[in-house]
Amino acid sequence: MQNNSNMNNNSEVPGRELNSVDAEEENEESHNNFVERLPSELTEKIFSYLDCQSLGRASMTCKSWNSEITTNVLFWKPHCLALRPECERKIDDDLKSGYSFRETFLRNYQISKVKRAWLSGKFSNITSYGDLPENSMCVMDAEMWGEILDAQMKRDDEKSQPICHLERLKSK
Numbered sequence: 001m002q003n004n005s006n007m008n009n010n011s012e013v014p015g016r017e018l019n020s021v022d023a024e025e026e027n028e029e030s031h032n033n034f035v036e037r038l039p040s041e042l043t044e045k046i047f048s049y050l051d052c053q054s055l056g057r058a059s060m061t062c063k064s065w066n067s068e069i070t071t072n073v074l075f076w077k078p079h080c081l082a083l084r085p086e087c088e089r090k091i092d093d094d095l096k097s098g099y100s101f102r103e104t105f106l107r108n109y110q111i112s113k114v115k116r117a118w119l120s121g122k123f124s125n126i127t128s129y130g131d132l133p134e135n136s137m138c139v140m141d142a143e144m145w146g147e148i149l150d151a152q153m154k155r156d157d158e159k160s161q162p163i164c165h166l167e168r169l170k171s172k
Contacts, residue, residue: 052079076101083112114138118148121155
């Protein structure tokens with residue numbers, strides 16, 4: 001009888017001895033990780049619907065999700081290519097240099113976000129450095145700052161044109 005109780009508490013696996021607590025934890029971990037139980041095509045489909053922030057959060061869930069998310073090109077390529085309007089040259093250079101889509105995305109996300117805000121005119125009325133929001137600056141090359149300056153100058157020209165037109169009408 002004592003042998004039976006030992007067998008119940010200590011399941012034998014070749015090369016490893018498990019007690020009942022280890023077996024329960026392994027079983028529970030396996031049941032909680034639905035990704036391991038689904039076909040890989042279905043897992044890819046589910047993860048492909050996540051935005052970049054959700055992918056990052058999901059990759060912190062467990063080792064298997066992290067591995068799946070960080071290594072799969074299908075998840076990061078669309079997010080990376082969405083940054084191209086703001087950072088086309090940098091993204092192309094990173095990809096040519098051998099960076100993965102995920103690495104390229106991470107290297108260019110903040111730059112893209114800041115450049116998009118500047119190009120949209122969000123910071124047009126800034127009069128001093130102290131007026132800038134916290135995350136409104138990042139390292140960008142001269143070409144990118146040139147594009148931002150050109151866009152700002154164009155906005156300034158467009159603002160002044162209606163006034164000039166109104167002044168001409170008043171003088172007639």
